[in-house]
Amino acid sequence: AAASAATVVHALGDDAPRTLADDVLDGLTAPFKELPPKHLYDDHGSRLFAEICELPEYYPTRTERQILVERSGELADLTGASELVELGAGYATKTRVLLDALDAAGSLRRYVPFDVSEPPIREAGDEIAARYGIAVHGIVGDFERDLGLIPGAGGPRLLAILGGTLGNLPPGSRRHFLRRLAGLLDDDGWLLIGVDLVKDPAVLERAYNDAAGVTSQFNRNVLRVVNRELDADFPVDEYEHVAFFDREHEWIDIRLRATRDHVVTIGALDLAVPFRAREELRTEISSKFTRRRLEDDLAAAGLRLERLLTDGEDLFGLALCRP
Numbered sequence: 001a002a003a004s005a006a007t008v009v010h011a012l013g014d015d016a017p018r019t020l021a022d023d024v025l026d027g028l029t030a031p032f033k034e035l036p037p038k039h040l041y042d043d044h045g046s047r048l049f050a051e052i053c054e055l056p057e058y059y060p061t062r063t064e065r066q067i068l069v070e071r072s073g074e075l076a077d078l079t080g081a082s083e084l085v086e087l088g089a090g091y092a093t094k095t096r097v098l099l100d101a102l103d104a105a106g107s108l109r110r111y112v113p114f115d116v117s118e119p120p121i122r123e124a125g126d127e128i129a130a131r132y133g134i135a136v137h138g139i140v141g142d143f144e145r146d147l148g149l150i151p152g153a154g155g156p157r158l159l160a161i162l163g164g165t166l167g168n169l170p171p172g173s174r175r176h177f178l179r180r181l182a183g184l185l186d187d188d189g190w191l192l193i194g195v196d197l198v199k200d201p202a203v204l205e206r207a208y209n210d211a212a213g214v215t216s217q218f219n220r221n222v223l224r225v226v227n228r229e230l231d232a233d234f235p236v237d238e239y240e241h242v243a244f245f246d247r248e249h250e251w252i253d254i255r256l257r258a259t260r261d262h263v264v265t266i267g268a269l270d271l272a273v274p275f276r277a278r279e280e281l282r283t284e285i286s287s288k289f290t291r292r293r294l295e296d297d298l299a300a301a302g303l304r305l306e307r308l309l310t311d312g313e314d315l316f317g318l319a320l321c322r323p
């Protein structure tokens with residue numbers, strides 16, 4: 001039945017601070033300090049990321065959108081999908097293109113947006129339910145943990161993870177995660193993955209070191225999140241944003257570098273963490289792909305690459321895969 005408002009299911013609730021506390025405790029006491037990138041996306045971080053997507057240096061978002069604009073009809077015809085499940089949906093701006101195509105093909109019945117942040121799911125979900133007259137089942141959760149909340153497929157499913165989100169996972173976790181995604185698909189299901197492609201390191205590095213400094217703000221925001229949520233005292237302005245292309249691993253390595261010796265107190269954990277001047281804390285990796293590497297990862301997860309749709313300059317790819 002057509003619904004005019006989105007249903008939203010929550011997996012995070014009271015658990016979210018616990019996850020952050022565990023990650024901070026593990027990450028800041030490890031031999032090389034590290035925090036997982038999902039904590040970058042509080043409300044402020046989500047807004048900063050939306051700003052990044054509009055930056056002239058940050059080509060992935062507009063390139064992916066352009067590929068979707070050009071090839072969504074083909075994706076709709078190939079998949080005949082009756083439902084779109086989208087991991088890391090955010091405001092679903094690019095998704096509209098895909099929804100339009102599935103709607104035009106006449107197969108669309110349900111949209112299942114999944115994200116760590118609730119406001120985008122609710123806003124975009126309500127609007128999409130009303131506009132397409134389809135059921136919208138939103139899920140607020142952590143997709144490394146809460147995939148079980150995704151309902152069973154009610155017809156050919158298109159499971160999408162766009163924007164290069166998959167690239168945040170290190171190679172081993174990525175294969176493991178792909179295997180779990182394969183488990184959400186029946187034989188008639190499809191997986192659509194947005195992958196940033198290996199290219200001139202100068203172009204890559206520029207995308208993560210924008211002239212306006214928005215990426216630096218976004219990166220350092222994770223320290224504000226820890227300060228607020230765990231009663232910590234990171235001197236946010238005394239950390240520098242660092243992002244470089246690691247040619248061996250083919251990923252952008254994103255870090256925060258302390259500019260002086262200091263000790264950070266994390267009240268909620270009763271923890272004191274010393275930082276040396278120039279010591280770095282990794283906040284994100286963003287893997288870049290070649291077709292070969294993608295195929296190897298997919299094979300390890302029991303998936304195969306049906307099409308790799310790219311833009312004219314091979315900046316970004318949309319990989320359509322099947323079990």
Ligand code: AVJ
Nearest residue numbers: 052163164165168208215286
């Ligand atoms: C959301 C993970 C795809 O890796 O390009 C952008 C995040 N970090 N600028 C990316 C990000 C810094 C983005 N992903």
